[in-house]
Amino acid sequence: MNREDIKYLLKHEPYKIGHFVGFKDLTSLHNEWLKSFLYAKEDQTLLAHRGSYKTTCISLFLAIHTIIKPNEFVIFFRKTDTDVQEVLKQVAKILRTGVIQRIVQVIYGKDLIIEKDTANEVHTNLCTSTKGSSQIVGLGITTSITGKHADIVITDDICNIKDRKSKAERENTRTQYMELQNVLNRGGRFINCGTPWHKDDVISMMPNVKKYDCYSTGLITREKIEELRRSMTDSLFAANYELKHIADKDAMFKKPQFTSDISAIYNGMAHVDAAYGGEDSTAYTVFHQNGDEIIGFGKLWDKHADDCIEDIKRLHNHLRAGSISCEKNGDKGYFAEKLQKNGFSVKTYNENENKYIKISTYLRSNWNKIKWLEDTDPDYIDNILDYSEFADHDDAPDSAASLLRLMQNRRQYNPVKGGI
Template sequence: MNSRKKQALDLLWNEPYKIGHWVGFKDLTILHNEWLRSFLYADDDQTLLAHRGSYKTTDLSLFLAIHTVIQPNENVLFFRKTDPDVEEVMTQVQKIMGSPVMQRLVRDLYDTDLQLVRSNTTEISTNLCTSSRGVSQIVGLGIGTSITGKHADIVVTDDIVNLKDRTSRAERERTKIQYMELQNICNRGGRFINTGTPWHKEDAISTMPNVRRYDCYSTGLISRAKLEKLRQSMSDSLFAANYELKHIADKEAMFKEPKFTDDERLIYDGLAHIDAAYDGEDGTAFTIFKKQLDGTIVGFGKRWDRHVDDCINEIALHHKRLRAGTIECEDNADKGYLRKELRNNGLPVHGYHESMNKFLKISTYLRKNWKNIIWLEDTDPEYINEILDYSEFAEHDDSPDSAASLLRKIDTKATYRNVTGGI
């Protein structure tokens, strides 16, 4: 064995994380080297749970690139929550494989140049593969994609549990079923690698094997000052789940356990509201509510971290799809600007002057009605999460403010367009 090949093998066995440093991931530590070596060389199924911002997905991207080189005839099926999530990682893997360091490693190991013979947002294969099976070395899929007929030597899941699993019981059950179905596609002698962050005590992570946990205190990746800032920006329960990797009851939370429905017809002819962002760190929130004869309220919410001007087209699409009526919007700050813009886009709108304290409004109208609200399944998880995390000192309150403002309008007997069965 020549010295260059021996050096390459020693690097890949002992310190593969250095490849990450050479391709730009300078923050990877000895801990990430331990994770990466486990992904590459362990024989058993494993589940790595690490806090948010711990670079576990970066480490997984390195694994996918390196494994494709050192075990070219093994195939990997890689799953994330959605197709766009998959594309993000697959693009990163391709960049790693196209880097000078990976090209050099392949020349040292195989005395040939590394070529990507198939390279897109869902599949990667190289000229190193000599298997006659005809499958790509890496196939990336959203967790909800059909897996009929697929098989793999290694099944990798990354963040298949996310914010939506925290807010929706139906989503938690759906993810559990999807994860169970993956058990049938792993080849005999194959293995599972799961990585993620828990969001709820009953999510799919609770069913995963051989769990190793790395909380925000054990990794040393986040300073104490930064941790305190993060702690102040969210509810105790969310911080505990995402950074301490444990579940606690949020005793002080105003809003818990949202309910959902997939029957969007129930919201037709509802009233709408926009909480607009113009600058700074505020977001734009859009809400629709329709009160039913039995007193329940069917709701829909959407939130953007954008100026309201950049949200109007999407708002119009949601408004049309859900057949909403008049849109209420505050005109204190903008002197009626948003009202004019909405009218110019053909949307029915009514402006009002806001004089009520925001915390009082949310703690009165949203809190009083919360148990009666049933949200549409396609309500934005970010919107619901902002409500669940709300307190008097919350960093963001656009969604609960929009919901409370609209509920106040309904409570004061707002009229609906084409009302059938509403108030």
């Protein structure tokens, strides 16, 4: 590699350095993460699912940053000192690889020498600053930071399952994170990485959040996602892979089942729980019963029901659903009329049953019979998994339970084939 090749590699394709040093699974997504870590000017927070190689990207960033900006100092925080040590050990290994040695030779015309390689510090001969600090210092989040200063502060998984279970742990981590503001030099920046564990954990304090859940990265197959879901509690799966918080203790609904057979839902019945503002969501549900098995699909929109009609129409046709039901109590039939004008075959009803009783009766009794299409909205499923009598949001379970009740109470149903 000549100087121009190296300049292009460092600026545009730093993930390929990862390939050269053995991280063959890094993708163009990781390239974007690395470029952001290396060249962004603002604080940032990257939340990514387990197994997304975010810590690998941090290790690679630390090594590359050490050679391209040798006089900028980094303090790297994890939950414990032991957690820090494994990352700094990896950074030192990367710096010793042939590709890094070659890059340094071309840029600086000399060999790279690691002058300090301990459990908590890495320092090279490229640094010409007289500050006396190591280029990289790694610390556990509870370590004293008196007198410490850095141009970049990195936090990686400083909250974990302990923060989910313990309010005291959450408060302690939040306090420690606030203390880190005193470490940053003027003009410096924060890079935060991690996984949220609780709605009040330290992640809620971090700026400029970008989330990458297991459905968006393409790093885990659908089959593997379902295998992981079956291997742990719903709340643990939601935290680790969907980057969400859902209830766990005494949950009414657990372990949803999925299927990829879209044809099994054709000619099913549909239901809409319409929202008209506030914090409510518009929920759309389709069910088709095949013997003792019910094939389901659900979608949530955090917007006014009127703004969902085109999406509902598209999904309704895609799933070849028949009639669509909605209650007329709250809006006196307004939304049913809107649906009819858009070509839907609409059934309306008056709701007079307690919502909790309806959900606990119809949805709970049928839960183990339902297989959800894999394209079902994860937010819709989580809305059900998070349900309790005192849940803040219940649009998805309400829609599902209402449709199951309609199906159960109708002796016959003649589906309208071909959608709307």
